Amino acid sequence: MTSTPLLEAVGLSKRYGRNLVVDDVSFTVRPGLVTGFLGANGAGKSTTLRLLLGLDAPTRGHATFGGRPYAALDRPLATVGALLEARAVHPGRSARNHLRALARTQRLPEPRVERVLDLVGLRSVADRRAGTFSLGMGQRLGVAAALLGDPRILILDEPVNGLDPEGILWIRNLMRDFARDGRSVLVSSHLMNEMAVTADHLVVLGNGRVLADCSLRDFVAGHDSLEAAFMARTAGTLTYQGGGLR
Amino acid sequence: MTATMTAPAGTSRVPALSDVMAGEWIKLRSLRSTRWTLGATVLLVLGFSSLAVQLYAGRYSHLSASDRVELHEDPISLVLQPGMAWGVISVCVLAALTVTSEYSTGAIRSLMLAVPARRPVILAKAAVISLVTFVLGDVLAFVAFFVSAPVINQHVEMSLSDGWALRAVLGSGVFLAATAVLAFSVAALVRNTAGGITAAVGLVFVAPNAAGFLPGRVGNYVSTYLPGGRAGQMILTSGRDTTHVLGPWAGIIVAVGWAVLALVMATVAVRRRDV
Numbered sequence: 158m159t160s161t162p163l164l165e166a167v168g169l170s171k172r173y174g175r176n177l178v179v180d181d182v183s184f185t186v187r188p189g190l191v192t193g194f195l196g197a198n199g200a201g202k203s204t205t206l207r208l209l210l211g212l213d214a215p216t217r218g219h220a221t222f223g224g225r226p227y228a229a230l231d232r233p234l235a236t237v238g239a240l241l242e243a244r245a246v247h248p249g250r251s252a253r254n255h256l257r258a259l260a261r262t263q264r265l266p267e268p269r270v271e272r273v274l275d276l277v278g279l280r281s282v283a284d285r286r287a288g289t290f291s292l293g294m295g296q297r298l299g300v301a302a303a304l305l306g307d308p309r310i311l312i313l314d315e316p317v318n319g320l321d322p323e324g325i326l327w328i329r330n331l332m333r334d335f336a337r338d339g340r341s342v343l344v345s346s347h348l349m350n351e352m353a354v355t356a357d358h359l360v361v362l363g364n365g366r367v368l369a370d371c372s373l374r375d376f377v378a379g380h381d382s383l384e385a386a387f388m389a390r391t392a393g394t395l396t397y398q399g400g401g402l403r
Numbered sequence: 404m405t406a407t408m409t410a411p412a413g414t415s416r417v418p419a420l421s422d423v424m425a426g427e428w429i430k431l432r433s434l435r436s437t438r439w440t441l442g443a444t445v446l447l448v449l450g451f452s453s454l455a456v457q458l459y460a461g462r463y464s465h466l467s468a469s470d471r472v473e474l475h476e477d478p479i480s481l482v483l484q485p486g487m488a489w490g491v492i493s494v495c496v497l498a499a500l501t502v503t504s505e506y507s508t509g510a511i512r513s514l515m516l517a518v519p520a521r522r523p524v525i526l527a528k529a530a531v532i533s534l535v536t537f538v539l540g541d542v543l544a545f546v547a548f549f550v551s552a553p554v555i556n557q558h559v560e561m562s563l564s565d566g567w568a569l570r571a572v573l574g575s576g577v578f579l580a581a582t583a584v585l586a587f588s589v590a591a592l593v594r595n596t597a598g599g600i601t602a603a604v605g606l607v608f609v610a611p612n613a614a615g616f617l618p619g620r621v622g623n624y625v626s627t628y629l630p631g632g633r634a635g636q637m638i639l640t641s642g643r644d645t646t647h648v649l650g651p652w653a654g655i656i657v658a659v660g661w662a663v664l665a666l667v668m669a670t671v672a673v674r675r676r677d678v
Contacts, residue, residue, distance in 0.1 A: 211519045213677040227519050228519040228520055232418070233517065241516075244509050245509040245513040246508065246510055247508050247510045248508060250430065258433070259517050262423050262517045
């Protein structure tokens with residue numbers, strides 16, 4: 158368990174044209190912890206997550222789950238559950254059929270679909286077309302898809318976006334329970350206060366590079382808040398291109 | 404709460420191609436656009452088939468001598484060709500949508516997280532759409548045949564015990580499936596719904612007709628051999644018309660060849676590109 162981390166990124170880089178969006182990013186995700194993936198908008202968080210999951214091909218470096226690249230995983234949804242964007246669903250398809258189709262590719266039993274629908278509270282609207290869902294309901298459907306295979310790692314990209322306070326609390330508890338269960342969570346966010354109450358460990362990204370990889374407590378030490386610590390540590394890395402208002 | 408299952412013996416990796424196909428089958432059945440496009444195909448094929456049969460065989464006494472010769476040589480193409488030539492439009496829309504709607508909605512990423520090896524994604528989609536359109540094509544051809552046979556048989560002998568008639572009816576499914584795979588592959592290369600449908604319909608409906616206007620034999624050759632060209636429709640004929648560039652078997656081989664080539668190109672592109 159300690160020899161092969163659940164998730165390991167080694168020297169990940171991604172170049173789009175002349176822009177190095179992700180620059181030599183290495184980190185590991187350990188069991189039993191919520192790892193916060195923190196950075197400003199455009200710091201390269203989402204791209205890094207897409208590199209981990211094989212959706213984008215890295216220019217350099219690699220990522221492994223228990224020693225194997227994502228594409229080599231047997232029944233990947235049983236190892237990794239990912240929520241990358243609120244809308245990764247055909248709007249004309251019902252929530253239930255969306256999940257049934259995914260479950261079938263992994264040879265998961267049909268009752269598992271009903272189980273995750275219950276978990277995210279969408280059972281009563283499961284036969285409605287996903288296009289009629291609110292942003293929050295869409296986010297819950299994304300979480301249902303992530304939980305479908307009963308994975309060992311959850312990877313969530315800005316999961317609280319568009320959620321109401323109740324939904325935010327629900328996601329937070331879900332992540333805490335998941336980690337307490339001995340599993341891992343990697344959650345990206347640019348919301349400091351949310352991270353401060355959710356994460357145990359932080360990987361901080363700025364301009365595509367890892368600025369810090371340490372416990373939340375160590376990161377905040379000497380500052381009033383996570384926000385203050387973040388601002389102090391990332392000062393100078395927030396370079397916005399373009400001339401501002403014209 | 405554990406969802407872990409042991410895979411059946413003999414299968415090493417999940418998802419296997421059959422698992423992805425089963426998932427795609429659930430997805431295809433669960434969309435309204437599938438019902439709309441399949442319904443449109445039924446109307447187009449049967450509608451244009453009956454129209455053509457009524458306009459020619461139904462007005463036999465008004466036909467010119469050359470039209471009568473043509474009808475005697477090739478009654479089955481009158482039953483199948485006009486309907487199938489129009490039916491490919493909605494088949495192209497259906498085939499293109501199975502891939503472009505996933506790119507436009509982001510659903511493709513849900514799928515590729517579940518099936519990270521990308522070849523099965525493309526092959527399973529192509530397999531499901533080709534099976535559906537193959538069955539649809541054969542069923543519609545049989546229906547069109549039995550609806551038209553009484554009208555045709557008043558003037559020309561035509562029965563499924565004739566090898567050429569049976570070949571054309573069964574070949575209709577192959578023709579629709581090859582067209583669907585070509586349209587699907589082109590759409591997978593383009594990824595965008597409007598662009599994918601335009602490109603696919605342009606290839607199988609517009610280009611062969613436009614090329615037909617080229618002078619002399621050139622037009623005939625070009626409109627036959629183009630991807631999505633008239634080669635595939637040769638399977639819908641009796642094969643006794645010697646003015647055709649290709650016979651039924653050669654024609655369908657050309658059409659299937661284009662479909663396979665396009666599918667290979669789409670698979671290579673999808674494997675290389677970021678999603």
